[in-house]
Amino acid sequence: MSSDPSVPPTPDGPSPAASQEPGAETKFTKAAALWTALILGFLILIVLLIFIAQNTASTAFAFLGWHWTLPLGVAILFAAVAGGLITVAVGAVRMFQLRRAAKLNRKFGTGY
Numbered sequence: 710m711s712s713d714p715s716v717p718p719t720p721d722g723p724s725p726a727a728s729q730e731p732g733a734e735t736k737f738t739k740a741a742a743l744w745t746a747l748i749l750g751f752l753i754l755i756v757l758l759i760f761i762a763q764n765t766a767s768t769a770f771a772f773l774g775w776h777w778t779l780p781l782g783v784a785i786l787f788a789a790v791a792g793g794l795i796t797v798a799v800g801a802v803r804m805f806q807l808r809r810a811a812k813l814n815r816k817f818g819t820g821y
Contacts, residue, residue, distance in 0.1 A: 761786060 764782035779787075 757786065 761780070761782035764785070765780045767778045768781045768784060769776065769778050770784060
């Protein structure tokens, strides 16, 4: 501390100059999350395309009396997409239930 009365004491913690350095207070933003998700999505897409291109041998499938042949990579891709759609459907039903419960709780002051 300086003994000069014209110089105000500095607060405990970082100086104002230190907090104005470039990148000192970089926050994780929605735009950064979007770019991260896009890059990750494109990497997964590239891996899937390589997988499908390497697994082009036709394979016989049977389901409930239906019989067909399909490249193995495409069949596994269809299975993954179907699993994702089922997951989204179950999640949407659960979100609907939670929103309905919250709305009733707000309206009546209690749960169901």
